[in-house]
Amino acid sequence: MHKLKLATVFSGIGSVEHALIKQSIPFETVFACDSGERYLNQTESEIKDDIHLNQIRDVKKHINNLYNKERKPNYVRETYFANYDIDDSRWYDDIRFIDGNKYINQVDLFVGGSPCQSFSIMGKRAGLDDTRGTLFYHFARLVNEIKPEVFIFENVPGMLTHDYGNTWDVIKGVFKQLDYNIKFEVMDAIDFGIPQRRKRLFVVGFRDKSIEFEFPKGQQNFEPITTFLEENNEIESHFYLGKKGFEFVTNPKYKNRAKILGDTIRTQKANQQFNWNGDFVFVPTASITNDQVKRRAYEGIYNNQHGYIRQLTNRECLNLMGYSSNFKIVVPKMQAYRQAGNSIVVNVMEALINEIMKVMK
Incomplete structure (x- = not known):
């Protein structure tokens, strides 16, 4: 075929x-x-002039070397x-x-x-x-x-x-x-x-x-958002917010930057979850059995209910972009967020x- x-x-x-x-x-x-x-420091024309003057034949390798010198992965x-x-x-x-x-x-x-x-x-x-x-x-x-x-x-x-x-x-x-x-x-x-x-x-x-x-x-029509979420108790504690983050996300003053999950999410962006941007999940206290979350995360009140607030995980962000569960996440947390938001x-x-x-x- x-x-x-x-x-x-x-x-x-x-x-x-x-x-x-x-x-x-x-x-x-x-x-x-x-x-x-x-990004390279040289302009396109400067690089092309250098390639021409030095009669560089393997342009692809030359460009790769320039990026490697920047020492950024x-x-x-x-x-x-x-x-x-x-x-x-x-x-x-x-x-x-x-x-x-x-x-x-x-x-x-x-x-x-x-x-x-x-x-x-x-x-x-x-x-x-x-x-x-x-x-x-x-x-x-x-x-x-x-x-x-x-x-x-x-x-x-x-x-x-x-x-x-x-x-x-x-x-x-x-x-x-x-x-x-x-x-x-x-x-x-x-x-x-x-x-x-x-x-x-x-x-x-x-x-x-x-x-x-x-x-x-x-x-x-679209699938319910719960279809794309992971089990709360299986999510690592570092996805849960501390006191400052909890108060920011629940403050109506910042509703244009952050919101608690509804029927849909706002457009995922490269800076999602950075400085509490994007969508977040409220988890009632009674739903949490993970002791590490209870020790490290902040328990507050939202809509007259005690609970915790967490970020969408990297996997959930990929789910909400249509990627399958077997898609491999091999980069740091913030980079994975950026990659999902840019896709x-x-x-x-x-x-x-x-x-x-x-x-x-």
Whole structure:
């Protein structure tokens, strides 16, 4: 059976890969790329000048060495390697230095979502050169070089209105010039079984312009949030809050930053659970039999009931992004929170890929 050939940039912890696994769609990773929120001191042009002047042939190795000199671990890479079939030869640390020409006609599905940056130079043609200096430019450049059968571009819905709509006008112009059949839609995780209001913009482009494609509409319902939670007494005590955290989370003054779990959670973010941001679970005193929690956590009163308040665990955050229980967590606690918050909801990606597969030859 033909394996779908996948390439991703801004790969994160692999929501696309995990969606394919959950749907039992065989695939092989042509390449993946993520800097792991690490940044180089040199500009892109300075690095390219250095490569040219010193006649550096192995650009990939050179870029990898530059990142290693920063002495900051790539936690995203650690998670990705622990969960998917990949090796060093197929991993890139920086999208800016990938030569897509070596992968021409070798990719079925190409996926990525660059940060929404302001385009300081706005050309009249709204072409690819007008986006130079942004990470979106490199996503579009790679589509142009690789020529995948289909690509998916993901971003926040605010891209549609960013800079009074100028950003989206430029991006639409670029996609048009790539000579792909383009469709776009804002999709919400809550429509695909996840109790999280998380809207994201998806752009799908088909190389075969005769393909007719419609976005999945979802079921307009979702699983109860308790389905995604772990047993309270099995959760380690360090997830429970002390007195200061308890009082912060229950203070109405900070309701825009923190709240006790309801029927749905707010959009998970990279800084969730940091300084008491995000959603929290109230656990009545009578429900706790874990002596370590009783010794270390603060017991307070919420809605006239004695109990404890805890963070969502890393596993619960992944559950609420559609990841299976066998997804491996191999990085520190705060990094795992960031990775979940930065990911695409797997359920949404599953629905999108299934619709794409229906129309692909």
